Amino acid sequence: MSDTANGAMVAVFAGSTLRLAVPLILGATGELVSERAGVLNMSVEGMMLTGAFAGAVGAIATGSPALGLLIGIVAVLPVALLQAFLSITLRANQVVTGIGINILVLGATTLAYREIFGGRSREQVPGFDKWHPPLLSDIPLFGDALFTQVWLAYLALALMVLVAWTLRNTALGLAVHSAGSEPKAVDKSGLSVTTVRYGAVLFTGVLSAIGGCFLSIGDIHTFTEGMTSGAGYLAIAAVIFGNWKVGRMFLACLLFGAATALQFQLPALGIEVPNALLIMLPYLMALLAVGGLVGRQSAPAYLTQPYVR
Amino acid sequence: MNQTALAARMHDQRPVLISLAAVVGALVIGLVLVAAIGVSIPDAVAGFAEGAWGSPYALAASINRSLVFALVGLGFVLADRANLTNVGGEGQIAVGAIAATAVCLHGGVAGLPAGMSFVLPMLAACVVGGIWGGIVGVLKVKVGTNEVISSLMLSFIGVWLLYGSVQSEALLRQPMTSSSTLPESLEIPDPTKLPLLTGDAGMPLHIGLPIALVLAVLVAVVLHRTVFGLRLRAVGLNALAARKAGIAIAPSVIGVFFAAGALGGLAGSMMLQGEQYSLKAGFSSGYGFDGLVVGLLARGSVVGVLAGAVLFGFIRSGGINMEMVANVPSCLVLVIQGIIIVALAGSARWMTRKAGAR
Numbered sequence: 001m002s003d004t005a006n007g008a009m010v011a012v013f014a015g016s017t018l019r020l021a022v023p024l025i026l027g028a029t030g031e032l033v034s035e036r037a038g039v040l041n042m043s044v045e046g047m048m049l050t051g052a053f054a055g056a057v058g059a060i061a062t063g064s065p066a067l068g069l070l071i072g073i074v075a076v077l078p079v080a081l082l083q084a085f086l087s088i089t090l091r092a093n094q095v096v097t098g099i100g101i102n103i104l105v106l107g108a109t110t111l112a113y114r115e116i117f118g119g120r121s122r123e124q125v126p127g128f129d130k131w132h133p134p135l136l137s138d139i140p141l142f143g144d145a146l147f148t149q150v151w152l153a154y155l156a157l158a159l160m161v162l163v164a165w166t167l168r169n170t171a172l173g174l175a176v177h178s179a180g181s182e183p184k185a186v187d188k189s190g191l192s193v194t195t196v197r198y199g200a201v202l203f204t205g206v207l208s209a210i211g212g213c214f215l216s217i218g219d220i221h222t223f224t225e226g227m228t229s230g231a232g233y234l235a236i237a238a239v240i241f242g243n244w245k246v247g248r249m250f251l252a253c254l255l256f257g258a259a260t261a262l263q264f265q266l267p268a269l270g271i272e273v274p275n276a277l278l279i280m281l282p283y284l285m286a287l288l289a290v291g292g293l294v295g296r297q298s299a300p301a302y303l304t305q306p307y308v309r
Numbered sequence: 310m311n312q313t314a315l316a317a318r319m320h321d322q323r324p325v326l327i328s329l330a331a332v333v334g335a336l337v338i339g340l341v342l343v344a345a346i347g348v349s350i351p352d353a354v355a356g357f358a359e360g361a362w363g364s365p366y367a368l369a370a371s372i373n374r375s376l377v378f379a380l381v382g383l384g385f386v387l388a389d390r391a392n393l394t395n396v397g398g399e400g401q402i403a404v405g406a407i408a409a410t411a412v413c414l415h416g417g418v419a420g421l422p423a424g425m426s427f428v429l430p431m432l433a434a435c436v437v438g439g440i441w442g443g444i445v446g447v448l449k450v451k452v453g454t455n456e457v458i459s460s461l462m463l464s465f466i467g468v469w470l471l472y473g474s475v476q477s478e479a480l481l482r483q484p485m486t487s488s489s490t491l492p493e494s495l496e497i498p499d500p501t502k503l504p505l506l507t508g509d510a511g512m513p514l515h516i517g518l519p520i521a522l523v524l525a526v527l528v529a530v531v532l533h534r535t536v537f538g539l540r541l542r543a544v545g546l547n548a549l550a551a552r553k554a555g556i557a558i559a560p561s562v563i564g565v566f567f568a569a570g571a572l573g574g575l576a577g578s579m580m581l582q583g584e585q586y587s588l589k590a591g592f593s594s595g596y597g598f599d600g601l602v603v604g605l606l607a608r609g610s611v612v613g614v615l616a617g618a619v620l621f622g623f624i625r626s627g628g629i630n631m632e633m634v635a636n637v638p639s640c641l642v643l644v645i646q647g648i649i650i651v652a653l654a655g656s657a658r659w660m661t662r663k664a665g666a667r
Contacts, residue, residue, distance in 0.1 A: 040457065040458075082651070085655075086651065086654060086655045090655045090656075090657075090658055091658055092654040092655050092657055092658070093394070093605060093654055093657065095394060095396055095457055095461075096601075096602060096605050096650060096654045097650075097651060097654045097655070099598055099601070099602065099650065100602070100647050100649075100650030100651040100654055101647065101651060102647075103598075103643050103646055103647040103650065104643070104644060104646075104647025104648060104650075104651060105647070106640070106643055106647075107640045107641065107642070107643025107644035107645075107646070107647055108643075108644050108647075110638065110640035110643070111342070111346070111638055111640045111641060111644060114638055114640075115346055225640075230465075233461075233465065236461075237462065237465075240458055240462075274473050274476055274477060275472075275473070275476065276469045276470070276472040276473025276474075276476060277469075277473060279469050279472075280465070280466050280469035280470065280473070283462045283465040283466050283469070284462075284466055286458075286462050287459060287462040287463065287466065290448070290452075290454045290455070290458050290459055290462070291448050291452060291454060291459065292448075292451075292452040292454070299455055299458075303455065304455070304457060
C-alpha cells in the first residue's frame with residue numbers, strides 16, 4: 001500500500017473516531033456536571049434515546065433538522081425533571097431511578113415509533129449536512145476526512161470547553177463542585193443544594209438530547225429502536241475513567257470512539273480481533289481506573305448521596 | 310379491634326399497599342396504551358394471562374423465570390443489609406452461565422454419577438459468580454471504590470465476555486460446519502440439564518425451584534439469626550462504629566459480595582441448565598437488572614423478593630405472549646415495568662420512614 005493510501009486510511013479512521021466520539025462527549029460532559037454535583041445520573045442512556053427519537057420525529061414532522069433538534073431538546077426536559085424529582089426531591093436510589101427511566105424510555109420510544117411509522121420501517125429523517133470548515137478541511141491528506149463533520153460535532157467540543165472553563169473559573173462551577181463534595185457548605189452559603197442539583201440534571205438532559213440528536217438527525221439520518229445501544233453507559237464510563245475531570249474524560253471519549261471505529265476498520269484490513277474485546281475495552285478501562293490502577297481516583301464525596309438538610 | 314390498632318395495622322401494611330398501588334396503576338396505564346394502539350383490551354389481557362399462567366407449561370416457564378429474579382434479588386438484599394448496592398447481577402449471571410456451559414460441555418461431566426453432572430456446573434457457576442462479585446468487595450475494601458460503579462462496569466464486562474466466548478470456536482462456540490452455523494455453544498448434554506420436578510415436559514418446573522426456596526430461607530436466617538447478619542447490619546449502619554466495636558469490616562464486605570455474586574452465578578446456571586440449554590449472545594436480556602430492581606423493591610424483605618420475582622416473571626412471560634397472539638408490541642411491557650420501577654423507587658421514602666419510626 002502506498003503512503004498516500006495509508007495516510008488516507010489513518011485520516012478516515014481519525015474522522016470516524018471523532019464522529020463516533022461526539023455523542024459520548026455530549027453525554028459525558030452532561031454526566032460530568034451531574035456527578036460533580038452529586039447525582040449519579042444513570043438515565044443518560046434514556047435521555048439520549050429521548051433526544052434521538054424526538055429529534056427524528058420532529059425533523060420529519062417539520063421538515064427541518066434544526067426544528068427537530070429543538071424539539072429533541074424540549075422533549076428531554078420532562079425526562080430530566082422526572083430524574084431530578086425522583087433522585088433529589090424524593091431522595092430515591094439514583095441507580096434504580098436511572099434504570100427505571102431507561103427501561104421506560106426504551107419501551108415508550110419503541111412503541112411510539114412503531115405506532116407512528118408502523119412495523120420496522122426506517123423512515124429517512126431530514127438531517128444536517130456535513131460542514132466543511134474553511135481552512136481546516138482544505139488541509140491536504142487528512143483535512144477533509146477529519147474535519148468535515150456535522151456542525152453539532154463542533155458544538156459538542158465548544159460546549160465541553162465551556163463546561164471545563166465554567167467548572168474551573170466561575171462561582172457557578174464552584175457551586176456545582178461543592179454540591180457534590182461538601183453540600184452542607186453550599187447550604188450554609190445560602191445557596192440551595194436542591195436548585196444546583198436540579199440545574200445539573202437538566203443540563204445533563206439537554207446535552208444528552210443533543211447527543212441523541214447527533215445520532216439520529218446528524219449522523220445516520222434515521223431512527224432505529226434503541227439506537228443509542230449503550231452510548232449513555234459508555235458516557236458514564238468515560239466520566240469515571242476521566243476521574244471526573246474534563247480533559248481525561250475527553251480522552252476517554254476519543255479512546256472509546258476509536259475502539260468502536262476499529263471494529264469497522266480492522267476487518268477491512270484483514271485483522272481479526274474479537275469484536276467483544278473491543279466493545280468491552282471501555283468498561284474494562286473504566287474499571288481499572290476506579291480500581292486505582294490508573295492513578296488515584298477521586299469521586300465526588302457525596303456522589304449517589306441524597307442531601308438531607 | 311379498636312380504631313388505633315386498626316390504624317397502626319394499616320400503617321404497617323403501607324409498603325405493601327404502596328407497592329400494590331404502583332403495580333395496579335402501571336397495569337392500568339398499560340391497558341390504556343393497549344386501547345390507544347387499537348388492540349381490544351380483552352384480547353390483550355387474554356393473551357397476557359395465557360402466556361403468564363394460562364397453561365401448566367406457561368406457569369412453569371413464568372416461575373422458572375422468577376427464580377432468576379429471586380436469586381439475584383436475594384443477593385441484592387444481602388449486600389443491602391450492609392448498606393452496599395450490588396448492581397452486578399447481569400455480569401454475575403453472564404460469568405456464571407459461561408462457567409456452567411464450560412463445565413457442562415466438558416467431556417466426562419455428563420457421565421458423572423448421582424446427579425453430579427448437573428450439580429457440578431451449578432457449583433462452578435456459584436464459584437465463578439462469587440469471584441466476580443468478590444472483586445467488587447475487594448476493590449471496596451482495598452481502594453475504597455464505589456461499589457455501584459465497579460459492579461456496573463463488571464456487569465458490562467461480563468456480558469461482553471459471554472458474547473465473545475460464543476464468537477470463538479477456541480472458547481465455547483459450536484464447531485463451524487457451514488457459514489450459517491450460529492454463534493452459540495453446543496446444546497448441553499441431557500444429564501447436565503436440571504431434572505424436572507414432575508418428570509412431565511408439559512410442566513417444566515425444574516429442581517431450581519426448591520433450591521431457590523431453600524436459599525431464600527437460608528438468606529433470611531443469615532440476615533436475622535446469625536452473627537454474620539448482625540455484622541453486616543452493623544457495618545451498614547455505621548462502618549466506623551462497627552470497626553471500633555471490633556468487627557472486621559473487610560471480610561464482611563468481601564464475603565457478602567462473594568455470596569451475592571454466587572447467587573447471581575447460580576441464577577445464570579439455572580437459566581442455562583433449566584431453560585435455554587445453550588449459551589448465545591443476548592442470553593440474559595437484562596434479567597440481572599430486573600433482579601436488582603426486585604431486590605431493591607423488596608426493601609430488605611426476603612418474602613418481598615419472592616413476591617417481586619413472581620410478579621416480574623409473570624409480566625415478562627405474559628408480555629412475550631401478548632405480542633405473539635394479540636399483536637401488542639412487547640415493548641409495552643417495558644413501559645409498564647419502567648413505570649413500576651420509577652413509582653416504587655420514588656415512593657421508597659414513605660416506606661422507609663415507617664421503618665425508621667419503629
